[in-house]
Amino acid sequence: MSDKLINATNLKKSFDQFIAVDNIDLSVSRGEVVGFLGPNGAGKSTTMKMLTGFLEPDNGEIFINNINLKSDPLKAKEYIGYLPEGAPSYSDMIVADFLSFIGKMRGLNNNSLSNRLEEMANQINLKEMWNRPIETLSKGFKRRVGIAQALIHDPDILILDEPTDGLDPNQKHEMRNLIKRISTNKAIVISTHILEEVEAVCSRAVIISNGKLLANDTPKNLENKFLNKNTLSIKVSNKINNVISKEIKSLLKYDDVKIQKTDMSTHTILVSDNKKVPNLNTVLKQINKLKLDVIEANFQKVSLEEIFRKITSDNNSK
Amino acid sequence: MNDYLNKTYIILDRELKGYFRTPLASIFLLVFLALSSGMTFFLGRFFERDQADLTAFFSWHPWLFLVLMPAIGMRLWAEERRSGTIELLITLPVTNTQLVVGKFLASWIFTLIALILTMPIWITVNYLGEPDNHVILISYFGSWLMAGAFLALTSCLSALTKNQVIAFIISSISGFVLIMAGFNLVLSAVRSWSPNWITETISSMSFLSHFSRIQMGVFDLSTLVFFISMIILCLWINVQLVQVKKAD
Numbered sequence: 001m002s003d004k005l006i007n008a009t010n011l012k013k014s015f016d017q018f019i020a021v022d023n024i025d026l027s028v029s030r031g032e033v034v035g036f037l038g039p040n041g042a043g044k045s046t047t048m049k050m051l052t053g054f055l056e057p058d059n060g061e062i063f064i065n066n067i068n069l070k071s072d073p074l075k076a077k078e079y080i081g082y083l084p085e086g087a088p089s090y091s092d093m094i095v096a097d098f099l100s101f102i103g104k105m106r107g108l109n110n111n112s113l114s115n116r117l118e119e120m121a122n123q124i125n126l127k128e129m130w131n132r133p134i135e136t137l138s139k140g141f142k143r144r145v146g147i148a149q150a151l152i153h154d155p156d157i158l159i160l161d162e163p164t165d166g167l168d169p170n171q172k173h174e175m176r177n178l179i180k181r182i183s184t185n186k187a188i189v190i191s192t193h194i195l196e197e198v199e200a201v202c203s204r205a206v207i208i209s210n211g212k213l214l215a216n217d218t219p220k221n222l223e224n225k226f227l228n229k230n231t232l233s234i235k236v237s238n239k240i241n242n243v244i245s246k247e248i249k250s251l252l253k254y255d256d257v258k259i260q261k262t263d264m265s266t267h268t269i270l271v272s273d274n275k276k277v278p279n280l281n282t283v284l285k286q287i288n289k290l291k292l293d294v295i296e297a298n299f300q301k302v303s304l305e306e307i308f309r310k311i312t313s314d315n316n317s318k
Numbered sequence: 319m320n321d322y323l324n325k326t327y328i329i330l331d332r333e334l335k336g337y338f339r340t341p342l343a344s345i346f347l348l349v350f351l352a353l354s355s356g357m358t359f360f361l362g363r364f365f366e367r368d369q370a371d372l373t374a375f376f377s378w379h380p381w382l383f384l385v386l387m388p389a390i391g392m393r394l395w396a397e398e399r400r401s402g403t404i405e406l407l408i409t410l411p412v413t414n415t416q417l418v419v420g421k422f423l424a425s426w427i428f429t430l431i432a433l434i435l436t437m438p439i440w441i442t443v444n445y446l447g448e449p450d451n452h453v454i455l456i457s458y459f460g461s462w463l464m465a466g467a468f469l470a471l472t473s474c475l476s477a478l479t480k481n482q483v484i485a486f487i488i489s490s491i492s493g494f495v496l497i498m499a500g501f502n503l504v505l506s507a508v509r510s511w512s513p514n515w516i517t518e519t520i521s522s523m524s525f526l527s528h529f530s531r532i533q534m535g536v537f538d539l540s541t542l543v544f545f546i547s548m549i550i551l552c553l554w555i556n557v558q559l560v561q562v563k564k565a566d
Binding site: 085102 | 403406
């Protein structure tokens with residue numbers, strides 16, 4: 001018995017000649033929020049569709065709470081709440097009827113259904129829209145209805161395909177807070193191509209491109225792994241003309257020294273070397289000799305976005 | 319078993335109420351009642367025939383259903399696929415068979431409601447004369463069975479496409495073929511060159527041949543088996559099509 005709520009191995013799925021998912025392994029434990037990252041068409045949605053039992057993988061196995069999804073799909077599906085891409089719903093139904101329909105299909109009896117409906121109305125702020133047809137709701141509310149239907153049976157596993165897509169910044173913030181709030185006792189997988197989302201809510205980031213899994217680590221570890229330690233950035237509050245620029249370059253014995261104008265009164269000196277990491281103290285001493293006023297000095301930090309671009313573009317060029 | 323039926327009922331319930339959530343139900347019922355009475359009284363010459371029966375009413379049903387059943391059933395799967403809600407349905411803990419049967423039953427019950435609303439014609443004929451109510455009852459049941467076969471065919475074909483209009487057209491054309499199979503014109507053309515058993519087989523596939531017998535008050539087992547097996551076959555293909563086409 002494994003304590004993983006989702007345990008998928010060697011997942012593969014092709015559509016005709018196109019390989020959408022190529023040997024992906026993924027496991028998620030309770031309490032984890034996994035951010036599924038990848039460019040459009042990378043295979044995120046296909047993987048999620050396989051995890052929820054919508055698509056059957058060509059190869060590989062999926063265990064949901066230790067139940068084989070292929071051999072006992074009905075039992076396995078009971079543990080999953082799923083928000084498909086675009087949050088589809090029956091637009092002619094009113095919110096209350098739609099959620100009640102999903103709740104009943106999820107096997108809730110009348111008592112627990114009415115309790116859960118009330119909880120959803122409060123927890124996901126749907127009260128004011130409760131008796132409105134879904135087609136008259138704004139995109140933000142439609143997404144909330146989508147989340148509510150995924151949560152109605154209080155599932156152990158939550159799979160959300162682009163839950164914040166198309167929402168305004170406030171709604172995105174709200175949605176992320178909601179995911180954080182409910183994440184403590186669930187295994188959650190969210191797909192997104194917004195990197196700040198992963199940084200904000202995920203305990204682990206999985207990057208896929210062209211159907212292949214390229215990285216699977218915490219956002220922090222990914223940053224550390226790809227932190228560009230060879231580039232030292234020093235900001236000075238002086239104007240640097242060509243003469244000083246030449247002096248700096250001759251003083252600093254590194255492969256690559258660049259000087260960039262940051263704004264009207266400050267310049268940034270970027271020092272990098274292919275063979276060795278520039279020494280902060282040595283560089284600062286040399287710069288002091290030129291009587292430059294250093295206001296900031298650090299190794300350049302790369303954002304998750306740059307890591308993502310680097311990993312996925314490396315993969316594309318292969 | 320209880321849970322199995324319960325979930326099929328929940329699907330049925332949602333689907334049936336769905337007809338009444340939009341103006342579709344009232345428009346359909348109005349058109350059905352207007353056309354069926356219009357055809358009975360004007361095309362069927364109900365009064366001129368001077369006979370206390372409902373032949374003038376029932377004989378138009380195959381043609382009426384040819385257009386109206388695809389109109390009821392075209393959305394069953396095409397709409398689920400277009401809107402993406404098929405993904406919600408299939409990831410619920412239910413089988414495709416439960417989904418297909420639940421949806422089909424909803425449309426079939428809706429047709430039953432439409433047929434029940436034509437009862438005033440039955441009352442009229444009883445008021446004017448002394449019809450054989452036994453034949454009328456059998457004809458109503460036969461008409462409902464035939465509607466079921468048309469609906470099962472439409473439901474099955476609507477799983478092929480995301481476009482309701484295409485679902486409507488292919489269902490009407492297929493229904494037309496199944497009606498024409500019993501037409502004398504077609505049968506005599508086939509009879510001229512083929513052995514008798516082929517003609518018999520084609521004729522036995524026809525909605526029209528089976529329904530004509532029912533209208534005369536002859537309700538034999540073969541007719542019941544024909545319509546029921548037609549429904550089961552179409553729904554079985556429907557389940558397979560949902561499985562194959564769901565992610566297209």
